[in-house]
Amino acid sequence: MAIESPTFSPLYRQIKDLLIQALQAGEWQPGEAIPSENELAVRFGVSQGTVRKAVDELAAEHMLIRRQGKGTFVATHDDPRSFFRFLRLVSNTGSVEPSISVPLECVRGRAGQEASRVLSMEVGEPMVMVRRLLKFGDKPVVLDEIYLRGELFVGLNLEVLQSWEGSLYSLFESRFGVRMIRATEKIRAIAADRNSAEVLCVAENTPLLSVERVSHTYGDKPVEWRRGLYLTTEHVYLNELG
Amino acid sequence: MAIESPTFSPLYRQIKDLLIQALQAGEWQPGEAIPSENELAVRFGVSQGTVRKAVDELAAEHMLIRRQGKGTFVATHDDPRSFFRFLRLVSNTGSVEPSISVPLECVRGRAGQEASRVLSMEVGEPMVMVRRLLKFGDKPVVLDEIYLRGELFVGLNLEVLQSWEGSLYSLFESRFGVRMIRATEKIRAIAADRNSAEVLCVAENTPLLSVERVSHTYGDKPVEWRRGLYLTTEHVYLNELG
DNA sequence: AAGTGGTCTAGACCACGTC
DNA sequence: ACGTGGTCTAGACCACTTT
CATH class of the missing domain: 3.40.1410.10 (Chorismate lyase-like)
Known part of the structure; x- marks a missing residue:
């Protein structure tokens, strides 16, 4: 019997937070591409679909920009x-x-x-x-x-x-x-x-x-x-x- | 060999349009619950996940409101x-x-x-x-x-x-x-x-x-x-x- | 217990861009 | 041909609400 965390947060949201941390730390610069969904999935030990949902939210908040066929990029004010x-x-x-x-x-x-x-x-x-x-x-x-x-x-x-x-x-x-x-x-x-x-x-x-x-x-x-x-x-x- | 539609639109977006039509036609009134995702999936002949994505977009645009455990409701200005x-x-x-x-x-x-x-x-x-x-x-x-x-x-x-x-x-x-x-x-x-x-x-x-x-x-x-x-x-x- | 939406997974295939 | 994101599916399980 596991104790429920009082502040439950789904996996994809934890991944999202990790991505934000990485962005904040400057791991990828504005305008640069971040690793592919599959790479991130391996890195965080989750499925590609879970990474996708995290990235979806960050894209909706304009922190990342998705470009089909090319990759996902760190948003920049140069745009x-x-x-x-x-x-x-x-x-x-x-x-x-x-x-x-x-x-x-x-x-x-x-x-x-x-x-x-x-x-x-x-x-x-x-x-x-x-x-x-x-x-x-x-x-x-x-x-x-x-x-x-x-x-x-x-x-x-x-x-x-x-x-x-x-x-x-x-x-x-x-x-x-x-x-x-x-x-x-x-x-x-x-x-x-x-x-x-x-x-x-x-x-x-x-x-x-x-x-x-x-x-x-x-x-x-x-x-x-x-x-x-x-x-x-x-x-x-x-x-x-x- | 199928001819590509010049205005390709994914399944979930077609479902979304069908839902908007139903809303417009007043099939479900503001404040009422719409059918469950599974029911809609059967009705439209698609998987539950595809309905989900359509409903997700409508919820993001404030046309529908999701309530976990209860259902999905037509948004109302009474709220x-x-x-x-x-x-x-x-x-x-x-x-x-x-x-x-x-x-x-x-x-x-x-x-x-x-x-x-x-x-x-x-x-x-x-x-x-x-x-x-x-x-x-x-x-x-x-x-x-x-x-x-x-x-x-x-x-x-x-x-x-x-x-x-x-x-x-x-x-x-x-x-x-x-x-x-x-x-x-x-x-x-x-x-x-x-x-x-x-x-x-x-x-x-x-x-x-x-x-x-x-x-x-x-x-x-x-x-x-x-x-x-x-x-x-x-x-x-x-x-x-x- | 049963029904709803919410999460997570795994795999297949499509559309787009590049090589 | 290959890698990327985009779509679609099917199934399992979780969390919340009502019965």
């Missing part, structure tokens, strides 16, 4: 599909303009009360703050203020940001080994203050979206706190209610 | 979990207040150019327009203007709306047999005009979220076009980026 998962902004007209990130400021400091609460840090721990502007074509559309756990982003500065071609998450992933997995956004409507209005080239008190985001990496660890001001005269925040 | 899928508004404080729907107006008319385009109708086809206010506690928070395909909602009027306890989608589902499956929202920040400001009890030009929604029923048929004005001083629109 253009990943862009729109984390920036749900499209043009009113539906036309697709490329966005350009313009870093404005990058300063290091210590966590205040609010930041430490949101990022599960102690007050006074090192932090990095980034301000940047996002342009669609010539027009400034998003003003972001980004707070990051300092210990994870040593060496991040304005120069690094300015010389990087690509998305921020792409940079974080390849330069600092921090992969954003999921995020939560809180959206409000606010009036532009003098400073934001100036940067976004609109009149003071123009209504803006305030998008507050907390991003998490493996193990649901919060690593980024971000507040974006979105100008929505020519763009829209798109959301699917599935 | 409180369904509420927050389609109204992603929570209090700033995190406290959960119940929301009350106050119908203001219900008029019938004919589709204009914009409405007909969004709902894939012909200009001039019958429509119903509903205006309603959503209150959290005593406070008005959302002003909705809702356009529905008239032919699907015969008998919908202000009296029906006022006498209904529960969500709109709950009413649509049980009274008119129209189940909303998924929706797309476009979010902007705008300034309250005189009328909206008055109804929401705020000053003119107060920033509001403009949430434009198109809801779809089975077969991705658009049946509702809705524009909500959200007051976000004490509430937030919550979104998960998975």
Whole structure:
């Protein structure tokens, strides 16, 4: 008679956790292929079908990407599909303009009360703050203020940001080994203050979206706190209610 | 030598489509249990595992709900979990207040150019327009203007709306047999005009979220076009980026 | 005890991509 | 031709709910 574990978890979920551990440890880099299902089945001592179910869940959560005939790959923020998962902004007209990130400021400091609460840090721990502007074509559309756990982003500065071609998450992933997995956004409507209005080239008190985001990496660890001001005269925040 | 169908679709997806058809036809009502996996396997002449995969997908899309030991049930908007899928508004404080729907107006008319385009109708086809206010506690928070395909909602009027306890989608589902499956929202920040400001009890030009929604029923048929004005001083629109 | 969904296995075959 | 993921099957057993 076996004692039931109080927190029973099926085999495929244990395999899933092992895979997440391996991903977190960097055993396979973003963009690389992981071993085939059969190899993983042998490695973990389970059937191929059980590995399959674990991989299925990770693929559904966008941590892995399956490609029939080729293999299963570690997801990467370089992938253009990943862009729109984390920036749900499209043009009113539906036309697709490329966005350009313009870093404005990058300063290091210590966590205040609010930041430490949101990022599960102690007050006074090192932090990095980034301000940047996002342009669609010539027009400034998003003003972001980004707070990051300092210990994870040593060496991040304005120069690094300015010389990087690509998305921020792409940079974080390849330069600092921090992969954003999921995020939560809180959206409000606010009036532009003098400073934001100036940067976004609109009149003071123009209504803006305030998008507050907390991003998490493996193990649901919060690593980024971000507040974006979105100008929505020519763009829209798109959301699917599935 | 068989000719390959150009639009190959695996067995479980065909089963899935058959299940959707049955749901659409109302073979099983919202809240009811559908036949067991084994029964369905016999009925469709496939293995239980194939039925399982079809049901898995429908459960992932919230059309069915699995309950171990009990059976698989047709999803219903009466379920409180369904509420927050389609109204992603929570209090700033995190406290959960119940929301009350106050119908203001219900008029019938004919589709204009914009409405007909969004709902894939012909200009001039019958429509119903509903205006309603959503209150959290005593406070008005959302002003909705809702356009529905008239032919699907015969008998919908202000009296029906006022006498209904529960969500709109709950009413649509049980009274008119129209189940909303998924929706797309476009979010902007705008300034309250005189009328909206008055109804929401705020000053003119107060920033509001403009949430434009198109809801779809089975077969991705658009049946509702809705524009909500959200007051976000004490509430937030919550979104998960998975 | 019986019925439901949930897990796990093993094996066969298909579709896709590469060599 | 071969290796990959994708589908389908059949059967065993587990966990949960109801009778």
